[in-house]
Amino acid sequence: METNKTFTMIKPDAVAAGHIGAILDKITKNGFKIIALKYTSLSTDKAGQFYAVHSERPFYKNLVAFMSSGPIVAAILEKDNAVEDFRKLIGATDPSKADMGTIRNLFAKSIEANAVHGSDSDENAQIEGSFFFSAFEKF
Ligand code: GDP
Numbered sequence: 001m002e003t004n005k006t007f008t009m010i011k012p013d014a015v016a017a018g019h020i021g022a023i024l025d026k027i028t029k030n031g032f033k034i035i036a037l038k039y040t041s042l043s044t045d046k047a048g049q050f051y052a053v054h055s056e057r058p059f060y061k062n063l064v065a066f067m068s069s070g071p072i073v074a075a076i077l078e079k080d081n082a083v084e085d086f087r088k089l090i091g092a093t094d095p096s097k098a099d100m101g102t103i104r105n106l107f108a109k110s111i112e113a114n115a116v117h118g119s120d121s122d123e124n125a126q127i128e129g130s131f132f133f134s135a136f137e138k139f
Contacts, residue, residue: 006082007128012070013113036076036133044068074132086118
């Protein structure tokens with residue numbers, strides 16, 4: 001299993017607020033190399049599939065509606081220890097608990113509209129990256 005890749009999305013709230021450039025800048029300045037990048041959107045079906053692991057959670061329906069409410073940016077990032085280091089860079093799920101200077105601290109609006117996604121394991125990074133990108137779209 002690769003340990004040097006993670007998957008991220010810039011979520012609809014941060015895209016709508018005009019934060020794509022600032023977030024990508026923060027990501028690359030922190031040593032992550034972008035090896036795949038796509039401006040796209042999720043249908044409700046696709047968002048439901050992506051977050052299927054949360055299907056029993058009370059916030060699932062709202063989360064699927066939110067994630068399909070507007071365009072997103074999907075990316076695969078490369079760096080040593082990518083998953084753990086990226087989770088540190090984005091901060092806690094709830095932005096009110098995210099450390100100062102983290103992406104969620106700077107750009108997130110709420111626990112749901114929290115600006116970015118970051119994979120939580122090497123295995124999920126691989127699965128999530130492949131959800132959006134073919135082998136021909138990774139460089
Ligand atoms: P993450 O790994 O930090 O993104 O957090 P989780 O995997 O636990 O949750 C996935 C996503 O669901 C989060 O990024 C939020 O967008 C949303 N979410 C998580 N917890 C809550 C919650 O308690 N309420 C709502 N409305 N959304 C939540």
